[in-house]
Amino acid sequence: MRILAxxxxxxxxxxxVADETGPLASVTARPGRRQAETLHPAIADxxxxxxxxxxxLDAIAVDIGPGLFTGLRVGVAAAKALAGALGLPVVTxxxxxxxxxxxxxxxxxxxxxxxxxRGEVAWLMPARPAPDVRVGAPAELATELAELAELAGxxxxxxxxxxxxxxxxxxxxxxxxxxxxxxxxxVFGGTALAAPPVASLxxxxxxxxxxxxxxxxxxxxxxxxxxxxxRINWSSxxxxxxxx
Amino acid sequence: xxxRGRVLGIExxxxxxxxxxxERGRTVVTSVVSSQVDLHARYGGVVPxxxxxxxxxxxxxxxxxxxxGAGLDRRGRSFEDPAGPVGIDAVAATIGPGLIxxxxxxxxxxxxxxxxxxxxxxxxxxxxxxxxAAMLEAPExxxxxxxxxxxxxxxxxxxxxxxxxxxxLGATVDDAAGEAFDKVARYLGLGYPGGPEIDRLALSGDASxxxxxxxxxxxxxxFSFSGLKTAVVSxxxxxxQVTNADVAASFQEAVVDVLVAKTVAxxxxxxxxxACLAGGVAANSxxxxxxxxxxxxxxxxxxxxxxxxxxxxxxxxxxxxxFQLERSGPTPLDAGAVPDxxxxxxx
Ligand SMILES: [Zn+2]
Numbered sequence: 001m002r003i004l005a006x007x008x009x010x011x012x013x014x015x016x017v018a019d020e021t022g023p024l025a026s027v028t029a030r031p032g033r034r035q036a037e038t039l040h041p042a043i044a045d046x047x048x049x050x051x052x053x054x055x056x057l058d059a060i061a062v063d064i065g066p067g068l069f070t071g072l073r074v075g076v077a078a079a080k081a082l083a084g085a086l087g088l089p090v091v092t093x094x095x096x097x098x099x100x101x102x103x104x105x106x107x108x109x110x111x112x113x114x115x116x117x118r119g120e121v122a123w124l125m126p127a128r129p130a131p132d133v134r135v136g137a138p139a140e141l142a143t144e145l146a147e148l149a150e151l152a153g154x155x156x157x158x159x160x161x162x163x164x165x166x167x168x169x170x171x172x173x174x175x176x177x178x179x180x181x182x183x184x185x186x187v188f189g190g191t192a193l194a195a196p197p198v199a200s201l202x203x204x205x206x207x208x209x210x211x212x213x214x215x216x217x218x219x220x221x222x223x224x225x226x227x228x229x230x231r232i233n234w235s236s237x238x239x240x241x242x243x244x
Numbered sequence: 245x246x247x248r249g250r251v252l253g254i255e256x257x258x259x260x261x262x263x264x265x266x267e268r269g270r271t272v273v274t275s276v277v278s279s280q281v282d283l284h285a286r287y288g289g290v291v292p293x294x295x296x297x298x299x300x301x302x303x304x305x306x307x308x309x310x311x312x313g314a315g316l317d318r319r320g321r322s323f324e325d326p327a328g329p330v331g332i333d334a335v336a337a338t339i340g341p342g343l344i345x346x347x348x349x350x351x352x353x354x355x356x357x358x359x360x361x362x363x364x365x366x367x368x369x370x371x372x373x374x375x376x377a378a379m380l381e382a383p384e385x386x387x388x389x390x391x392x393x394x395x396x397x398x399x400x401x402x403x404x405x406x407x408x409x410x411x412x413l414g415a416t417v418d419d420a421a422g423e424a425f426d427k428v429a430r431y432l433g434l435g436y437p438g439g440p441e442i443d444r445l446a447l448s449g450d451a452s453x454x455x456x457x458x459x460x461x462x463x464x465x466x467f468s469f470s471g472l473k474t475a476v477v478s479x480x481x482x483x484x485q486v487t488n489a490d491v492a493a494s495f496q497e498a499v500v501d502v503l504v505a506k507t508v509a510x511x512x513x514x515x516x517x518x519a520c521l522a523g524g525v526a527a528n529s530x531x532x533x534x535x536x537x538x539x540x541x542x543x544x545x546x547x548x549x550x551x552x553x554x555x556x557x558x559x560x561x562x563x564x565x566x567f568q569l570e571r572s573g574p575t576p577l578d579a580g581a582v583p584d585x586x587x588x589x590x591x
Contacts, residue, residue: 034580036348036351036352036355036580036581037578037579037580038578039352040352040355040356040359040577040578041576041577041578043356043359044359044577053362054359054360054362055360069293069296069345070296070344070345070348073296073297073299073300073345073348073349073352074348074349074352075352076300077299077300077303077348077349077352077353077356078352078353078355078356079356080300080303080304080353080356081303081304081307081352081353081354081356081357081360082356082357082359082360084304084307084308084318084319084357085318085319085320085356085357085360085361086319086360087318087319217304218304218305218308221300221301222297222300224297228291228293228294228297229291229293230287230291230293230294
């Protein structure tokens with residue numbers, strides 16, 4: 001079984017091909033706003049490196065967010081189109097799940113935090129399933145971290161919850177605030193764990209496919225985590241007005 | 245490209261998600277348009293983030309519908325021969341102008357389809373697409389023709405010399421014609437979209453009741469509408485008793501006068517065989533009537549595409565993609581969207 005994984009939820013663009021033995025090839029770039037320019041050549045490159053054609057794939061995996069809206073749309077649109085055109089199912093994962101899966105286990109509680117801009121982050125508390133994604137100001141996350149430490153204290157865990165590992169670009173961006181949120185202070189993942197690694201998405205997706213957790217491409221949509229902003233763009237309107 | 249020259253076109257520049265299959269740039273096999281107008285109506289304009297979200301959900305189903313209309317399944321294979329070859333020779337998408345978040349959905353979808361099928365991708369200028377609208381409905385058309393492209397974002401006069409070969413003769417120096425309709429409609433407290441509201445209201449008004457200015461511009465084939473909009477506002481302020489119907493009719497008359505006069509002058513200057521209307525404002529009934537009448541009087545052909553072909557659709561994008569592929573080959577996969585893409589003379 002071979003899966004092509006697409007990751008565009010944050011500032012990174014990543015594409016990987018994996019099978020049951022793990023990743024066969026992956027490409028990662030930081031193209032700034034140029035996700036649409038970077039993603040498709042990367043898909044072609046990864047297939048070439050893995051020495052397969054798109055027709056030899058068995059499923060498409062995509063990170064549906066939360067993250068940056070434009071990148072999510074570019075990645076999800078590409079995944080849907082690839083899967084549709086190749087007659088393949090899609091496996092989805094949230095950016096927070098992918099980040100969490102990328103962390104070595106046994107270190108303590110892992111809390112992935114994704115930067116959503118406009119003063120908001122998305123995070124996943126330990127032992128919570130993916131649908132329980134929280135979105136809010138970094139101060140709200142700080143409050144939850146303090147509560148987590150307090151609960152652990154009440155439960156008689158002298159060391160608190162053990163080391164709490166904060167990963168993701170949202171954790172790095174708000175490091176100063178989050179460091180002071182709990183005692184002992186959380187540990188921060190480095191820049192290598194700022195963006196969800198596409199190889200982790202591919203490995204998660206292989207497991208999900210084996211369990212039959214696939215869906216039809218038509219049903220896949222980004223997980224935005226925030227309502228659409230209803231600002232009107234007058235200058236770019238075109239072609240609509242005189243339709244009756 | 246097979247002899248059939250089948251191009252799948254995708255259009256997501258504003259608030260329509262559209263896909264179409266066109267053969268050799270001339271024959272529309274199928275054209276599907278899903279409009280988001282109801283989604284945006286309560287905001288009185290297009291909300292870019294809502295448009296982007298809707299395009300992501302609609303792109304694949306709309307493409308699937310278009311493929312089905314061409315006898316192909318979602319994998320681009322014939323329903324009769326699912327193990328056969330892909331029945332699409334190239335995938336074209338609008339790369340601009342338009343809303344960046346909307347354009348990128350179509351571009352990403354089209355490039356992924358092209359990759360999956362191993363066929364060329366073509367990035368198309370939306371405005372060039374409009375130039376082929378009349379040709380798609382009137383295959384007997386003789387070139388050169390002058391195209392008056394009028395929409396909410398653009399007012400252009402273009403000489404179409406041959407498929408893929410055109411010259412921009414003039415453009416608006418300020419507001420687009422459709423923008424003027426929309427702003428006046430909003431000022432008069434009419435609904436959205438404003439163009440059809442003014443068109444309807446004007447039917448019951450007297451177009452000669454108010455003499456609004458016909459702006460002159462430095463370029464013989466350029467347009468200016470911002471002064472007209474200002475004139476409407478000051479007239480209504482000075483004459484609070486005036487009816488909306490008379491204002492709408494007189495305003496529309498002023499716009500149509502200028503549009504038609506300059507198209508006639510341009511057609512005469514380049515020795516055109518005829519003239520075409522294109523763009524959303526081309527659905528305006530007064531503009532259509534006058535356009536046909538004036539060119540008839542001069543013994544010239546006029547082409548008034550159907551309403552579906554005037555407004556944004558993907559058949560025109562597929563046609564433009566076909567001609568572009570013939571003339572200049574595929575677009576590289578590292579192409580992005582260009583929100584402020586201009587229409588420039590093609591040689
Ligand atoms: Zn248009």
